[in-house]
Amino acid sequence: MPEETEVGSYFVSNYPPFSFWRPEHLPAARASMGLRADPATALGLYLHIPFCRKRCKFCYFRVYTDKNAGEVEAYLDALVREIEIYSRLPVLQDRGLRFVYFGGGTPSFLSSQQLRRLADRLRRSISWEHAEEVTFECEPGTLQEGKVQALREIGVTRVSLGVENFDDAILAENGRAHLSREIYRAYAWIRDAGFPQVNIDLIAGMVGETWDNWRECVCKAIDLAPDSVTIYQMELPFNTLYSRAILKEGAPVAVASWATKRAWAEHAFRAFEDAGYRVSSAYTLVRGPAQFIYRDALWHGADMVGTGVASFSQVAGTHYQNVDTMERYVEALASGELPLARAWPATPNQQMIRELVLQLKLGVVDAAYFRRKFNRDILETYGPLCRRFEQEQLLERRVDEIRLTRQGLLRVDSLLPEFFETEHRHARTS
Numbered sequence: 001m002p003e004e005t006e007v008g009s010y011f012v013s014n015y016p017p018f019s020f021w022r023p024e025h026l027p028a029a030r031a032s033m034g035l036r037a038d039p040a041t042a043l044g045l046y047l048h049i050p051f052c053r054k055r056c057k058f059c060y061f062r063v064y065t066d067k068n069a070g071e072v073e074a075y076l077d078a079l080v081r082e083i084e085i086y087s088r089l090p091v092l093q094d095r096g097l098r099f100v101y102f103g104g105g106t107p108s109f110l111s112s113q114q115l116r117r118l119a120d121r122l123r124r125s126i127s128w129e130h131a132e133e134v135t136f137e138c139e140p141g142t143l144q145e146g147k148v149q150a151l152r153e154i155g156v157t158r159v160s161l162g163v164e165n166f167d168d169a170i171l172a173e174n175g176r177a178h179l180s181r182e183i184y185r186a187y188a189w190i191r192d193a194g195f196p197q198v199n200i201d202l203i204a205g206m207v208g209e210t211w212d213n214w215r216e217c218v219c220k221a222i223d224l225a226p227d228s229v230t231i232y233q234m235e236l237p238f239n240t241l242y243s244r245a246i247l248k249e250g251a252p253v254a255v256a257s258w259a260t261k262r263a264w265a266e267h268a269f270r271a272f273e274d275a276g277y278r279v280s281s282a283y284t285l286v287r288g289p290a291q292f293i294y295r296d297a298l299w300h301g302a303d304m305v306g307t308g309v310a311s312f313s314q315v316a317g318t319h320y321q322n323v324d325t326m327e328r329y330v331e332a333l334a335s336g337e338l339p340l341a342r343a344w345p346a347t348p349n350q351q352m353i354r355e356l357v358l359q360l361k362l363g364v365v366d367a368a369y370f371r372r373k374f375n376r377d378i379l380e381t382y383g384p385l386c387r388r389f390e391q392e393q394l395l396e397r398r399v400d401e402i403r404l405t406r407q408g409l410l411r412v413d414s415l416l417p418e419f420f421e422t423e424h425r426h427a428r429t430s
């Protein structure tokens with residue numbers, strides 16, 4: 001991997017890469033929804049709310065910043081209809097939801113009234129009353145005290161607050177819609193409401209970042225005492241405003257090198273550890289009993305039905321994605337169809353690799369788990385690769401486990417393609 005931050009995807013969120021998924025595999029996706037699931041496989045629901053107040057310059061998600069109230073309502077109608085359709089399919093029958101995730105976009109873009117009404121309508125077809133975790137992503141500037149109360153009332157157990165940075169000039173430069181004072185105001189309401197878990201997100205390496213500011217940023221984050229903190233290293237995938245300016249206009253790359261971003265992330269990891277947190281993945285530190293069920297279940301092969309525009313699902317080993325424009329999404333559901341766009345039925349070997357690369361992000365992988373579930377000895381299959389990474393001090397092989405060193409963990413996404421099948425190694429991940 002080059003040490004300069006170049007335009008291109010780096011983060012690995014799934015396997016095989018999305019660029020291999022095809023419309024011709026949709027019959028496999030439909031077949032997977034018709035299967036009665038193994039009761040031992042956890043089930044989750046993802047709901048995508050694609051609206052934001054403003055487009056961040058580093059964002060590559062499908063988001064809309066210009067939709068009026070009527071269009072937002074039409075989208076929510078379609079979302080309710082999509083979940084109604086799923087609730088009648090075998091994949092959801094007699095199966096409780098273990099986790100629910102409202103992501104985006106900005107789910108907190110919705111008003112308190114829209115949230116309550118959405119929850120009421122969804123309750124007619126599904127229930128998350130017994131889910132162990134219901135996560136809701138929030139943008140600080142969209143919250144009011146009443147909305148935070150509404151989140152508690154609809155059953156949210158884990159709030160994830162997109163802080164990203166505490167410096168107003170850096171927030172503004174990167175196109176964030178919120179200001180630092182809104183972070184503090186929102187955080188106080190969230191704490192007062194008594195959510196079982198509060199996570200804050202930070203980004204190491206936003207445009208304009210410096211060592212002095214980052215140190216201060218980490219101190220301020222620790223002072224807030226969240227239950228967990230997520231720290232991403234800034235990348236420049238295709239389709240961000242920054243990447244387009246670099247590729248089309250030849251603008252200079254103003255994002256720090258990977259070595260600097262790793263040093264910033266490493267500093268944050270140490271500071272949070274000194275404050276009593278423990279590392280729970282390449283991006284997350286937690287304190288006390290905090291867990292992240294959505295992540296752990298997904299990385300251990302849970303089924304997840306993804307609803308909303310451009311959402312990703314995984315059911316019985318088949319991956320699929322919804323159409324990626326709001327118009328096509330709303331139109332498909334208006335005619336009673338699931339809005340499916342492309343799919344990939346993963347082979348048993350690909351399912352094994354998927355879990356292996358995702359679990360490597362946890363920092364430690366249990367070889368016995370892979371023997372039990374996939375009848376594969378990962379220490380033997382990946383012996384030569386592990387030996388090479390061991391020589392580079394990126395991982396260690398222990399009795400029946402692979403354990404990443406801190407340096408390995410901080411660059412884990414750049415190592416993962418080496419575990420892929422050959423034809424997927426140099427693929428675009430989007």
Ligand code: SF4
Binds near residue numbers: 051
């Ligand atoms: S708030 Fe999140 S989803 Fe919305 S534009 Fe910014 S990064 Fe993208």
